[in-house]
Amino acid sequence: MNVFGIGLPEMVLIMVVALLVFGPKKLPEIGKSMGKAIRSFQDASKEFESEFKREADQLEKPAPQTMEATLEPSEKPSLSPAEEQLEEPAIATNTTEKDG
Template identity: 40%
Template sequence: MIHQITILFIGAAEIMVILLIVVLVFGADKLPEIARGLGKGMRQLKDASNDIKQEVTKSAKENNILDKDVTKNVQEEIDKIKDDLEDFTGSLKRNK
């Protein structure tokens, strides 16, 4: 059995064609610079999203919005509902 690499519904052949076009347009000597720039951009985006997440969490803690007891109770209720659904659907599932 042959396994193909699929990323975002793009096969290996399509990725190779895209890479060939990138090499033809920018040249092989510019690829490391482009990759470095993309890496820095992705790192900055990740850092910015982490900063936003920390600010939201900090603000929630300051305003007493973040209540672990409430989230724990909600999670327990969700788990109970999941168990009830599994019990109900267990009798409806087909045996293969």
């Protein structure tokens, strides 16, 4: 029996010292509270592990495929009047004034 790297002889020695320090009346209460603490720690670690696995599974799921949009070719797209003005070539006028 090897718990936390402690063998049977070491466990017996620890129990004898605890019995001498705390007495026979307090020892069962201490053992009970330690058992509850260990159980709550185990429950918390299991909950953390399950949450971690659930998040990892969600990351591994393939992303939904995206839809591709394509335009059908047409002769000439219809433009709004404002866009038509932008399409017409601008006439550049060079007006410079010469001072006399």
